[in-house]
Amino acid sequence: MSNTLDLANDFTLSEALKTPTMWMVMGFTALIFMVQAGTSLHQAPYYIGKGLTPTAAASIVTTFALGSAIGGLFWSAFLSRVSIRVAMGMAAVSMCLGDILMIRADTLVSGQIAGLVFGVGLGGVSSLLRLLWANYYGRTNLGAIRGVSLPIQVGGQASGPLIAGLIFDVTGSYRSALLIFAFAAAMSSFLIFLARPPDLSKVRK
Secondary structure, eight states: OSSSSOTTTTOOHHHHTHHHHHHHHHHHHHHHHHHHHHHHHHHHHHHTTTEEEEEEEHHHHHHHHHHHHHHHHHHHHHHSSOHHHHHHHOOOOHHHHHHHOOOOOSHHHHHHHHHHHHHHHHHHHHHHHHHHHHHHHHTTTTHHHHHHHHHHHHHHHHHHHHHHHHHHHEEEEEEEHHHHHHHHHHHHHHHHOOOOOOOOHTOOO
C-alpha cells in the first residue's frame, strides 16, 4: 500500500471507532509512550545509581536525544521500502532492544549504545505516528479522531514514570521496570504489526 495520504479515505470519528485498527493503534500508543516516558525520565538516576558520574549520565541522555533526532529522519526515509505499520513496529522493537541493553549497561560506552538504540526507535515512533493516523483515517476529521487518541497517549506517558518510580521504591532497583518496559515495547510492536489500514467501504456497508 502507498504511504501517501488517500484523501478519499476520510473516516468520521464514529466510523473510526468501529474499526479494530483504531483500538490497536491506541493500544500501541498507550504502551509505547509508557515505555518512552518511563525510560527517558529515569535514565539519568538509573546510571548514577550504577556508579556512573552525573557527567557520564548526562552524556548518555544527550546521546539518547541525538538518537531520537536521527531516528525521525531514518524511519521516515525507510518508508520507501516498507509500509508505515512495519516501520513503526521495527521502531518499537528498537526501543525494546534499547531497554534490554540498558539493563546490562554499566559503562559510559554501553550506556551510550543503549541510549542511541532506544532513541532511534523513539524518533521513528514519534515522527511516524502522526502520519499513520492521517494515512489511515484521512484529514477531514483527523482532529476529532486524534482528540480521542491523545488522552490515551498522555495516560501512557503519565503512567511510565510512576511505574518505574514505584518499582524502584519497592525494590531499590530499576531492573524490573526496564524488563516491564521492554515487554511492553514488544507487545506494542505486535499490535502495530496487526493494525492493517482500515477499509472505509466495509464500515459503511
